[in-house]
Amino acid sequence: MKRFALLAVLLFGALLVYGTTDFPDWGDPSSPAATHVSPHYIRHSLEETAVPNIVTAVLADYRGYDTMFETSVIFTAGLACFFLLRVFARKAPDSRLYRHRATGITLRIEQGGRLPEGAREFERIDSQWVPYDLIIRTACRLVLPFIQLFALYVVAHGHHSPGGGFQGGVIFGAAVILYAISHDLRSTLQMLPERRTVLMSAGGVLIYAGTGLICLLLGAQFLDYAALAGILGVDPIMARSHGIFIVEIGVAIAVMAVMVSLYYNLASVGRFDEGL
């Protein structure tokens, strides 16, 4: 079996290498890929969309339809993880650990037990309990606002520097996940509950598709942002730039929410009570 697989893989590699003999040279500015469609993007994207970053212009305007489906792919992944992993059964876990805030005494409640009275003085801690680490918690709390600010900067500056919705959304999601890792899952869930992540992820894609739908209802083709000129009160070219920005916001919201939702589902194995 191993030899057969090796043969198949080598055959595949040989076929690909055979194909490369007719490739244009690497970095050749006169290759077909560099001279057919892309010169139009390079020459005309600034005057047609008022966005200096050509990659963003192509991503969100010329090939914006692909990007809408890309956002739906990420939404589908979040939905799929939720569908596959989420455990709704209200079965009590085998044992829960509680810590008395004032004295630091830890209690273990076995299955079927009840929490002692004065429960507000106790806080729930994870089964794989790690000692309270002042340095990690304080450092993360200090750093988090800057990470989130940077994420918003990346989203907003997608027009002028490398960036955009996906990149900014992932950074923002990473900030939330950092909070979940340095503190615990339950406090993150209080900050950003599960229901809000699902609503945000669906809402982000709806912003994108809704923008296209508005263009359609205004009489133009789907995702033709120039039709938004009337609503936004600018000329059609600036309307394209604003349209790109609106859909990038939608993408950022959706990606951030899905990253967080994926983490919630995978780290707590669907139970949403304890994390990593």
Next chain:
Amino acid sequence: MTAAGYINLIIAKYNYWIYIVLMCVGLWGMIVKRNLVKKIIGMNILQTAIILFYVSIATKKGAALPILAHHIGAHRTDPATIINPLPHVLMLTAIVVSVATLGVALALTINIYKRYGTLEEDEIHDLMRNA
């Protein structure tokens, strides 16, 4: 072909050959390895190699980033001095797709582990047959 000809061939094409080798490594890992996580890693290597392949189509010798605000003068919109943006756009999509597939594969792996207690494919087949 002369020696110079061979060297020219290698210089012109070596990046594509490296990516093809990576693809074969990923493919081999997916087919031959028996641990499910190793198969998933192989899948990721295959997809990443294809992404690198596309991105390498975009380069041009001596060209700069496709962000026009950074260019000044007559070279502003000359296609020969700015790299091809289209493969980068396509690969942004492909990266997202590979992340999504990875997420679903990991969720399924968690379900498999919950059910069988192991991630080795031959052990799982034994458990399935004896169940």
Next chain:
Amino acid sequence: MSAHFPALIVVSPLMAAMVVAILAWVRPGACLPLAVVTLAGSLWAAAGMLWRVVVSGPFAYHLGNWPPPIGIAYQIDHLNALVLTAMAAVALVNLLATWRHARRDFAERVNYFYALYLLFCAGTYGIIVTGDAFNLFVLLEITSISGYALVGMGKRDAALASLNYIFMGTIGASFYLLGVGYLYLVTGTLNMADLAMILPRLYGNKVVTAAFIIAMTGLFMKMALFPLHGWLPNAYSESSSPVRSLIAPLTTKTMVYVMVRVALYVFPVDFSFGHLAFAQPAVWLAVTSIVAASLMALSQTSLKRMLAYVLIAEVGYMVGGFWLGNRMGMTGAILHIVNDAAMTLCAFLAVGSLRQQLADDSFKALRGAFRRMPWTMAVLVVAGLSMIGVPPTCGFFSKWYLIGGALAAGQWAFVGALIFSSLINAVLFFRIFEIGFFEPFAASDHGHPPDLAYAEAPATVIAPMLVTAAGLVVLGLLTGRIVTRIIDAAIPAAIL
């Protein structure tokens, strides 16, 4: 509004999926009606586009108002519109027939099942209407990922079956992507019509040859052509029945459509069939697929797995019929895309309904089924007759075209495989009918009737099944009109 159907037919299931995901937390009762209404709207849009194509010819839709090859363009022609209408009908009928089963199988997650269902349908419709090679990849991945999640949520061993499906499906999609990459490297464009204009100039270019072989291999893997079929039997038999009767008719047939589209409309016709000598090995591969799958179907003891192998054999029909290279064979293959979608839906709906009521999946449990579930078994009889190829069901007509095309092309092995497969299907299905109808209460029961404690399925499940079974006969009777007015125009004039 009707001018925007090409975009709306894909976008409305997509937006409806998002809205369903939101409604699941806000107002759960509204999810199912929204899904049904959306799929009905898509079917209406597909029928409208088919009408427009038949009356006034193919048309295009430019997204974002950018002309191709700068932007993405959708191209609706006869081939598109026919397959799209069939798939839209299958998706709607399936939801109507199986929502009760879904509610029982998925309990509190059923609203997310509807959302994934709608995403799967949006991706499938998009694959069929798109005219851009990379857009096809993205839509293929949406369809695949929602399919993986749907399959993975079955009982017992569904997670492992779905993981194997992920592995093979990802290899297939990656190969397709690599083929598109090779084509982009030498042409600089992703638009299918533009590629068709540029590629004839690149005759003999090794890159184009490599691209063709890689892309075709990827598509063969996703349509489960033997020997790349390993994922299909497990994935289809382990998934739950509402999922099975959605994925089985749609996935493989859509991939066959993509193969037809790529080989006829992207690569030049004389390249695909003449220059490359790919056609003859493809026909041999199809023959092997049909024979091997039929033999494997014989050895199965479970009804679902048997049907999965019959499905693999049907894929062999379509692939072989297409690569025969003559008009009759291609007509048979394209007709079979539509017919097989309907037949597969019919058969899997009946099996799903049986499975909900029966104790287990073996043939023995079918004893006396005709007496207790007459309508379901009647639907299964019609589906079986269609798979065997008995007139006036549609299966007979597509086999007629396929055999005619094979005789005209001199491919005797393919003719033999088709006849062999029909005989095997006859054996398989009559075995089931015999157990269900004629097998008396066997001697092992000592004269006591078996415990027939199950009843017929409810009317909301029976009605769509009967509509599908009637549809098989109607499709058969309408074959002439479909062929002359739609399929003839779908095949390029260069094919004789």
